[in-house]
Amino acid sequence: MSDKELAKKIVELVGGKENIVSVRHCATRLRIVVSDKEKIQVKEVEALDKVKGSFFNSGQYQIILGTGLVNRIYDEVIKITGGPDEGQVEEKKEVVYGNKFQRAIRMFSDVFVPIIPVLVATGLFMGLRGLLTQQAVLGVFGMTPEDIPASLLTFTQILTDTAFSFLPALVCWSTFRNFGGSPVIGIVLGLMLVSPSLPSSYDVGSGVADPLVFFGFIKVAGYQGSVLPAFATGIITAKFEKWLRKHVPDALDLIVTPFITLFVGIVMALFVLGPILHYVENGVLFVVENLLFLPMGxxxxxxxxxxxxxxxxxxxxxxxxxxxxxxxxxxxxxxxxxxxxxxxxxxxxxxxxxxxxxxxxxxxxxxxxxxxxxxxxxxxxxxxxxxxxxxxxxxxxxxxxxxxxxxxxxxxxxxxxxxxxxxxxxxxxxxxxxxxxxxxxxxxxxxxxxxxxxxxxxxxxxxx
Structure with a gap:
């Protein structure tokens, strides 16, 4: 069965495209929100070739397809359904999206899943760099770590450091994309959080640099490596942009909306959300790491x-x-x-x-x-x-x-x-x-x- 045929059968067996409110996917599962759960023919879906199982969770019917295949089937399903209708999703969310906690967890999933492949690749680069710079491995070729050219080490740092250095840009982009804002504005807003004009958070943390001080008490540094400030800023700013587009005249929208959105977003991020949420983020990490490092395993x-x-x-x-x-x-x-x-x-x-x-x-x-x-x-x-x-x-x-x-x-x-x-x-x-x-x-x-x-x-x- 081809990908196109499998996608067509899935759509039919979940009640047709008129029963589908929205479609998303994670690394292994196609996630479908439907209007009427009773129209889904679960046994027939699970009997399809290449389908490894299915279940309901958090208001979604999730079909297990596996990595790679799920991306292709998602693309084919979107072609059939034409994509989710935002107004319809909003209208039905209390019925099909589960309670507030379930929707909040799904929100985390929708934002972070799209950027995971890049971070997976970065992790593999880190592992390979660690392997190639080991004394034991280099010794096989009669080399030592000092024999590795500086230019090669710089190249490996480009592979391993870039994604995390500009992590807020990835998070803001994905957040804007999921909350109806303009993804390109999200990218720029995220890049502002790690602008070279700001002292790096790594340098500030190590004492190499001092943070900027505004109004005599607000300390500001870059947000390299931070997730929560970019996530919260992305949500609020994306919603603010949508509100602006409804109130700014069409003739001025191209100029006014991006300008005000970016200005309000960066002011809010640097002076309000960032300083507060950065401490919250560090607190959560502290608690989790201390749990993991409890004595005696x-x-x-x-x-x-x-x-x-x-x-x-x-x-x-x-x-x-x-x-x-x-x-x-x-x-x-x-x-x-x-x-x-x-x-x-x-x-x-x-x-x-x-x-x-x-x-x-x-x-x-x-x-x-x-x-x-x-x-x-x-x-x-x-x-x-x-x-x-x-x-x-x-x-x-x-x-x-x-x-x-x-x-x-x-x-x-x-x-x-x-x-x-x-x-x-x-x-x-x-x-x-x-x-x-x-x-x-x-x-x-x-x-x-x-x-x-x-x-x-x-x-x-x-x-x-």
Whole structure:
């Protein structure tokens, strides 16, 4: 079945384009908001070729397709539906969008998911740079770190530093895009937050430079590496721009609206939102990092065990903000290694189910789900198998907790985000790689053994 044919069938089976309010996608799932949930033919959707499962969450019908494919199917669906109608979305949001908390979490997802691929690439560049500058690797070629040309090191810094140096521009662009503002204004506003005319936040933090002082008490510096100030500024300024366009005469819109929008946005960002939210952001990071670094690996045990529940409730995308902030602040992601153990544990549990299952249908779902989870895509394993039988999911929580406990004890930290399992090894191409492999093998083995012994039997399969 071609991408076009699959998209057409999906649209038909969710009730036709007249039943679709809006369509979005994340890294693996097509997310559809519909007018009437009862019109969706769930079994028929899940029976389609290349569809790995589906579920409802936060007012969205989410179809699991996998990385790469989901982008192509989304493009084809948009061609059929013509894209979401903003007025219709606003009119129906109380009915189809869930409660305020669910909408807030989805808002984080819609803003941060589009910029994740760039940050993933940056993380891989960081990992490769770490590999190529290791003494052991260079020694194979009879070289030392001093033999690496300065120009080559500068080139690698361009690859690894650019995205995070201009992170507010990416965040503002995506926020404007999602809240109906002009994305190009969002980019410029974000670039203003990291303007070379402002002392860099890194320099101010290290004491190399002093912040600018306005009105005798407001200290202003660049917002390199900050996420929350750019996010809040983007939301408010995008809404302000939309309001302006309704009130500024058409003849003056081209000149007046961008001018006032940028001026109000940067004043608000530098003098009001930025100083306040920067402290809030640092406070959140402080709390999370202290939780993860609780003594004796307790933080890793807690997050490794219960972090897997976040995906079920649809609130895991809020972690994107934390991971991006960690990487932007000191270049390391402390959540990734612990979260990876949870994903790999799902693979261990689902493999035990696949081997023990009597039903060919269960095996056909479980075996590919194991490989998918090892590649970092856990939705087929979670929603297609482990959560369906309940106990395998509990065993995976235990396996993930033990793996996270070990990862925390060994102080594992990633150079990037959003890839886990086997592809995630690219984020640990330094002295951490053997430890990364070890903790994940433990997580996988614990979940597999516990599921094999206590988490699954034929009686459970027949009941399901």
């Amino acid at each position: 307790i933080g890793g045990l807690i997050y490794g065990s219960f972090g897997q529940l976040l995906g079920i409730f649809g609130i895991h995308h809020i972690l994107n903000f934390l991971e991006i902030s960690m990487l932007a602040n000191d270049g390391w992601n402390y959540l990734n290694p612990i979260g990876t153990c949870g994903n790999v544990a799902q693979a261990g549990a689902v493999l035990a189910v696949a081997i023990k299952a009597a039903s060919n249908k269960t095996k056909q779902v479980a075996y590919p789900s194991c490989l998918s989870a090892l590649l970092g895509i856990t939705e087929p394993a979670v929603f297609g198998v482990n959560l369906r039988f309940v106990k395998p999911f509990i065993m995976s929580m235990i396996g993930g907790g033990i793996g996270g406990f070990l990862a925390s004890l060994f102080h594992l930290k990633a150079t990037g985000m959003s890839i886990t399992g086997i592809p995630g090894t690219l984020l640990y191409l330094n002295e951490q790689l053997p430890i990364y492999i070890f903790v994940n093998v433990v997580a996988f083995a614990v979940a597999f053994i516990l599921t094999w012994l206590f988490g699954f039997n034929k009686k459970m399969e027949n009941a399901a």
